[in-house]
Amino acid sequence: MDSRVYHGRIGVSADWDVVVVGGGPGGCAAAVAAARAGAKTLLLEGTGAAGGMGTGGLVPAWCPFSDGEKIIYRGIAETVFRRAKAGLRHVDEKLLNWVSIDPEALKRTYDELLMEHGVSVLFHTFVAGVEMAGDGTIDAVIAGNKAGLTAFRAKVFVDGTGDGDIAAWAGADFSLGDDRTGALQHATLCFTLSNVDSYYYQNACRLHGNNPGSPVHRIAKDDSYPEIFDTHLCQTFTGPGTVGFNAGHLVGVDSTDPAAVSAAMIQGRRIAHAYLRALKEYEPEAFGAAHLVCTANLMGIREGRRIAGDYELTCGDYLARRSFEDEIGRNSYYLDIHGMSGEMRAVIDKAGRYKAGESHGIPFGSLLPKKLDNLLLCGRCISADRMTYGSVRVMPVCLVTGEAAGTAAAMAVQREIAPRELDRSALRGELRKNGAYFL
Structure with missing residues (x-):
């Protein structure tokens, strides 16, 4: 120094x-x-x-x-x-x-x-x-x-x-x-679920939102989960009984505004918990005993x-x-x-x-x-x-x-x-x- x-x-x-x-x-x-x-x-x-x-x-x-x-x-x-x-x-x-x-x-x-x-x-x-x-x-x-x-x-x-x-x-x-509207790409707070039944997760229907048969399409319309308003649901098997999720959207998060990012972190944690509850209901064989083990420390800013x-x-x-x-x-x-x-x-x-x-x-x-x-x-x-x-x-x-x-x-x-x-x-x-x- x-x-x-x-x-x-x-x-x-x-x-x-x-x-x-x-x-x-x-x-x-x-x-x-x-x-x-x-x-x-x-x-x-x-x-x-x-x-x-x-x-x-x-x-x-x-x-x-x-x-x-x-x-x-x-x-x-x-x-x-x-x-x-x-x-x-x-x-x-x-x-x-x-x-x-x-x-x-x-x-x-x-x-x-x-x-x-x-x-x-x-x-x-x-x-x-x-x-x-x-x-x-x-x-x-x-x-x-x-x-x-x-x-x-x-x-x-x-x-x-x-x-x-x-x-x-x-x-x-x-x-x-x-440049005209100031609109920003949607952000996402990623999260991890543990204690997932690997057999059922890997052999059940594909959860990705691009799959018309994914339960996320029903979840997004279910008034019990107002935090989940669209079908963005990417997830990957990352380890034994562990699935990482890049799921849910947060709209209009300006990454240069600390107050906006702070509010988005709180809402992102709500979204993660909503996904846990929804997947327990809609895919119980895979997620019935799942545990929300971690939400990200960093907001997933796309723009x-x-x-x-x-x-x-x-x-x-x-x-x-x-x-x-x-x-x-x-x-x-x-x-x-x-x-x-x-x-x-x-x-x-x-x-x-x-x-x-x-x-x-x-x-x-x-x-x-x-x-x-x-x-x-x-x-x-x-x-x-x-x-x-x-x-x-x-x-x-x-x-x-x-x-x-x-x-x-x-x-x-x-x-x-x-x-x-x-x-x-x-x-x-x-x-x-x-x-x-x-x-």
Whole structure:
């Protein structure tokens, strides 16, 4: 800890090459990549564990890791994926899509990767402010923990907050929700049920809302369960007698409004309990003795800030399966928007889903926030329009953009230049050397 004080009152920690804010998939991958490349790296995480939505958020399954033919989220993303599923005996080793997540195994996976690469980590450290050194340059992020307030200084910062907090506080332009109405994708608080009868669960009717025979269609119309108003019901067998649920919707939750998120957490817990009661009634053989063992510590936000970057990834890019000279990864996930308007639904229905082997590139320019010189974006706050955001917001993509951001941060430090001044070919070469996939 630097013995100086910041503005006469806040201690300073100034020995860092790279500071990554946010320890979700993107932030973890960024920190590992930066440290692997030789940068002295600090990861600041507001909760007590790394992993974000896959751990504290209890998302029960990975979105697909393949394009239908091969795994395309490679490098650190593939390492995390394969390590985390290695101990899941109910999962086929060859399975690449919709693989269930054991949150405790995933926590250990992230811990081990961070420690193996020498990343310094501070959990329970919440960043709540930014100090600028001048136009476009961040001097420090201000964080609080049991040691009080500290200004963490670095040569380059990476915003892995999910909502682009650091970029927004530093003055970056951004969009939030629908440009005309302000509408946001529905949120979900995930939860876990234990003491489920595995035989009946695995052999009964498919509960997913896309199944016309699922009881969720009757539950949503049952006045006994007013908390459950639609048929969003994804769930995955995650361990012995244990089922993880990504189910229920919360409407209009602004992730940048603490009061709104707090109210949504309370309502999300009500929804989880309502699902427990409803499943006991409608599927008693599987859930008659089930126990609500845990609700998530993190709200499942599907839409936050979209930071304006040097390049905005658009729906046109998505539909064209576009490749880029500066691409740092590929994506094949579909346009997944919860609570879409009729106009958006028409676009998605017309677009359909990618065929096997199809994907689009993710350009490095979408990781570079306009107006800011020593900040990189990763995770779901990268520069994209609202339609494409519905595809690139998921965890495999976040891991890929995180590795690229962390690698670029370390290279910029070593070359003593701003990240946007990097030779894109050199960045791509370094990523490819470490297993990344792009064209």
